[in-house]
Amino acid sequence: MAGTCAGSVERDSQTPLLEKSTQAYMEETETSEFGSKSRIGKIAYIPKLIWIFTESNFDTFVIPNTAFGVLGAFAASILVEGYQKPPTALEILWRFPLALAFNWYSVFIFDLANQRSPESIQEDLINKPWRPIPTGKVTATEARRILLVAIPLVLLFNYMLGVWRQGFIILILTWMYNDIRGSDEVVRDLIISVAYGMFNSASLEIAVGGGEYTNINISRGGLIWTAMISAVILTTMQVQDLKDQAGDRTRGRQTIALWIGDRFSRITIAFFVCFWSAACLLFWDLRPYGYIIPAATGAVTAYRVLSKKTPKEDATTWRWWCLWTITLYLLPILSLI
Structure with a gap:
């Protein structure tokens, strides 16, 4: 008996304090706002549930990826083949909700998988305490059960939209990133860049009315x-990690910023933002006025990366980076003017 107690004390002494607090938090949080509702109440709560899980990624991921497809569809004569006539503006706008829905529900699956693990809860208690699990709106167990229902529905929706191939790869990448902790390794940005390629290509196919069941x-x-946009993501996406370094260090995550150092990471991000701004502009061979907005937002992003270094400033720089990528998505349209 004494040996058992001694072993228990020894194990406890080796457990990090933050890990203990996270375990205690998960054990104490047995009920949630979602779990306390009736069956009808839970159904009515679903729209709010989707929003609170995806809110932080909506304007930095859902909107940009949707924009890639919708804006690219206006330049279908360059980016798409196999159609009898290019889609009209009205047809593209009619498909806009479908492209938005695809990106939104796919990100919802990702965020459910990402935020439910003990490691993510531990990190969110430091970096993002407003998220649904730390605030008690939903428990990790409930998030897992929601995934069991949501994933088959997503597979069905992707099949109906004709983008089941990209959707299936996105689910594999979601599993690699979250469940086998690719997010903690140096390959993290590679996984994200491939995911962006899948999201963007699917968004474009949906917006032009193409997909598996058409000749488009x-x-x-x-x-x-x-592929160029995926390369942009691969070489500059680590800008999102600058604001989260404290939590990433606690979790032991091997982000680029922690792996090569904050200073060198910022230099490489600024360099590649400038490089890809120039490369994308040259690729589309724009008239001089077409250079203004992408070059300006790229310059602001690079400047902020090098000079604004607090977590709050880095969060604003991350949003500038998202705006810069959207200006790159405008280039196919500007090339037609």
């Missing part, structure tokens, strides 16, 4: 453009 496909030029 992304052209060689469209594939090159999609």
Whole structure:
């Protein structure tokens, strides 16, 4: 008996304090705002549930990826092949909700998987205490059960939209990133960049009315453009990690910023923002006025990365980076003017 107690004390002494607090938090949080509702109440709560899980990624992920597809569809003559006539503006706007829905429900699956693990809860208690699990709106167990229902529905929706191939790869990447902790390794940005390619290509196919069940496909030029944007993501996406370094260090995550150091990471981000701004502008061979907005937002982003270094300032820089990527998505349209 004494040996058992001694072993228990020894194990407790080796357990990090923050890990203990996280375990205690998860054990104490047995009920939630979602769990306390009736069955009808839970159904009515679903829209709010989707929003609170995806709120932080809506304007930084859902909107930009939707924009890639919708804005690219206006330049279908360059990015798409196999259609009898290019889609009209009205047809593209009619499909806009479908492209938005695809990105939104796919991000919802990702965020459910991402935020329910003990490691993520531990990190969110430091970096993002307003998220639904730390605030008690939903428990990790409830998030897992929601995934059991949501994933088959997402597979069905992707099949109906004709983008089941990209959707299936996105689910694999979600599993790699969250469940086998690819997010904690240096390959994290590679996984994210491939995911962006899947999101963007699917968004474009949905917006032009293409997909698996039509003859409309992304052209060689469209594939090159999609690959270029994925390369932009791969080499500059670590800007999102700058604001979260304290939590990432606690979790032991191998982000680029922690791996090569904050200073060198900022230099590489600023360099590649400038490099890709120039490369994308040259690729589309724009008139001089077409350079103004992408070059300006890229310059502001690079300046902020190098000079604004508090977590709050880094969070604002992250949003500037998202705005810069959207200006790159405008380039196919500007090339037609």
